Amino acid sequence: MITIEKLFKRFHDLEVLKGIDVILEKGKTAVIIGPSGSGKTTLLRCLNLLEIPDSGKISLGSNRIEFSPSAKLRTKDIMTFRKQTGMVFQNYNLFPHLTALENIMEGQVVVLKRSKEVARKKAQSLLEKVGLKDRGNMYPHQLSGGQQQRIGIARAMAMDPEVLLFDEPTSALDPELVGEVLKVMKDLAKEGMTMVIVTHEMKFAEDVADQVIFMDQGIVMEKGTPDEVFNHSGNPRLLQFLNKVSSR
Amino acid sequence: MFTSDRSEHIIGILRDSFFPILEAGLYFTIPLTLITFILGLILAFLTAIARISEMKILNYLARVYVWIFRGTPLIVQLFILFYGFPSIGITLTPFPAAIIGFTLNVGAYASEIFRASILSIPKGQWEAAYSIGMTKSQAMKRIVLPQAMRVSVPPLGNSFISLVKDTSLAATITVTEMFQKGQQIAAATYEPLWLYIEVAFIYLIFSTILSYFQSALEKRYNRSIAK
Numbered sequence: 397m398i399t400i401e402k403l404f405k406r407f408h409d410l411e412v413l414k415g416i417d418v419i420l421e422k423g424k425t426a427v428i429i430g431p432s433g434s435g436k437t438t439l440l441r442c443l444n445l446l447e448i449p450d451s452g453k454i455s456l457g458s459n460r461i462e463f464s465p466s467a468k469l470r471t472k473d474i475m476t477f478r479k480q481t482g483m484v485f486q487n488y489n490l491f492p493h494l495t496a497l498e499n500i501m502e503g504q505v506v507v508l509k510r511s512k513e514v515a516r517k518k519a520q521s522l523l524e525k526v527g528l529k530d531r532g533n534m535y536p537h538q539l540s541g542g543q544q545q546r547i548g549i550a551r552a553m554a555m556d557p558e559v560l561l562f563d564e565p566t567s568a569l570d571p572e573l574v575g576e577v578l579k580v581m582k583d584l585a586k587e588g589m590t591m592v593i594v595t596h597e598m599k600f601a602e603d604v605a606d607q608v609i610f611m612d613q614g615i616v617m618e619k620g621t622p623d624e625v626f627n628h629s630g631n632p633r634l635l636q637f638l639n640k641v642s643s644r
Numbered sequence: 645m646f647t648s649d650r651s652e653h654i655i656g657i658l659r660d661s662f663f664p665i666l667e668a669g670l671y672f673t674i675p676l677t678l679i680t681f682i683l684g685l686i687l688a689f690l691t692a693i694a695r696i697s698e699m700k701i702l703n704y705l706a707r708v709y710v711w712i713f714r715g716t717p718l719i720v721q722l723f724i725l726f727y728g729f730p731s732i733g734i735t736l737t738p739f740p741a742a743i744i745g746f747t748l749n750v751g752a753y754a755s756e757i758f759r760a761s762i763l764s765i766p767k768g769q770w771e772a773a774y775s776i777g778m779t780k781s782q783a784m785k786r787i788v789l790p791q792a793m794r795v796s797v798p799p800l801g802n803s804f805i806s807l808v809k810d811t812s813l814a815a816t817i818t819v820t821e822m823f824q825k826g827q828q829i830a831a832a833t834y835e836p837l838w839l840y841i842e843v844a845f846i847y848l849i850f851s852t853i854l855s856y857f858q859s860a861l862e863k864r865y866n867r868s869i870a871k
Contacts, residue, residue: 489772503776
């Protein structure tokens with residue numbers, strides 16, 4: 397379970413998160429939606445401490461971190477916390493100098509100190525899982541966007557994280573490649589992976605999410621099951637937003 | 645203008661001087677270039693890391709070093725080392741003085757190449773490395789540097805070829821490298837035009853061979869990088 401309490405974050409003069417309180421259940425999929433600039437990506441990045449919140453608390457499993465503007469976090473605490481999370485980026489951010497297989501092995505070998513043999517086996521089974529069994533020896537630039545993103549998911553999975561974070565994983569993809577990535581994510585959700593997903597794919601959110609969180613201007617405006625949020629909310633800002641993205 | 649006697653005379657001088665000049669190249673120009681380039685790269689790498697580090701003192705020292713050695717002429721640096729230092733009790737023989745002078749110079753210039761290459765790697769690569777639990781130094785070593793090295797190969801190749809030619813400045817502190825050798829023979833034979841053209845020609849051979857290696861190296865390093 398992930399608990400986020402009274403999380404605040406500002407960049408210079410801009411307050412991006414204004415007191416976020418969210419509880420994410422273990423084994424469930426939470427989808428964060430909202431207009432751009434609403435703070436959803438910042439919230440996600442706070443969950444693996446790529447951004448350090450100014451104040452508030454996050455607890456993840458047995459780890460609990462309290463933030464305050466006066467106390468600087470110790471690097472060791474950041475590393476310990478971060479190891480429980482995996483991140484999938486909008487622009488994949490695969491390592492271009494490594495093959496697909498090596499991308500998935502790298503963290504296992506360097507961070508988890510697994511032997512190359514063990515890491516390779518795990519990488520191969522993950523490649524199979526994301527449907528790219530025969531692409532292990534290719535370099536990222538030889539793969540399509542959809543394939544790269546699936547490698548990105550496998551790379552994050554390889555670290556056995558407690559939770560997988562997705563930052564608009566399909567936003568940089570050509571429309572015809574979106575489906576293959578969403579399918580992998582759907583499979584993970586079915587298997588009981590804990591996931592937090594920032595996305596604009598409303599149909600996906602409706603189908604897969606256990607919890608939908610609507611953010612606007614740095615606060616959580618609405619949260620609930622997909623049915624509650626998409627069909628039974630009276631929140632005017634949410635209705636306005638859903639209207640604009642009515643492609644669902 | 646040219647009688648056949650005169651042509652024969654010149655050809656004879658060029659023939660007799662070719663191997664002594666080439667020899668000077670093999671004994672001095674090439675070792676000087678290789679040694680200073682390797683030492684210079686090590687110095688440059690450390691300097692680049694210091695400039696990127698968050699330790700203020702290291703950063704400051706590296707900055708001052710680069711500022712001085714990029715901002716003053718190489719020939720003046722060599723003169724201070726070789727002709728100036730004896731007056732404070734540090735006397736260097738010509739070859740070591742040249743090694744030190746060129747190394748410091750290469751170190752300053754190449755450190756900027758390394759620094760720019762490291763900074764050219766997108767922030768997303770750091771974040772991806774952090775996201776799989778790497779520390780800053782692991783991310784630097786495993787993810788950023790391997791990519792930065794590839795970026796720095798072409799400009800470093802240029803520095804290397806420049807260095808081959810710059811070593812002719814060692815003549816001014818009495819190292820008998822190719823140019824100095826050419827000067828000596830020109831003075832003895834009274835044929836400066838032909839001797840210096842010959843020297844230029846040998847430099848051209850050297851840098852042509854090196855350019856070839858440079859492009860081979862670039863091809864090798866470009867294999868796995870998106871164009």
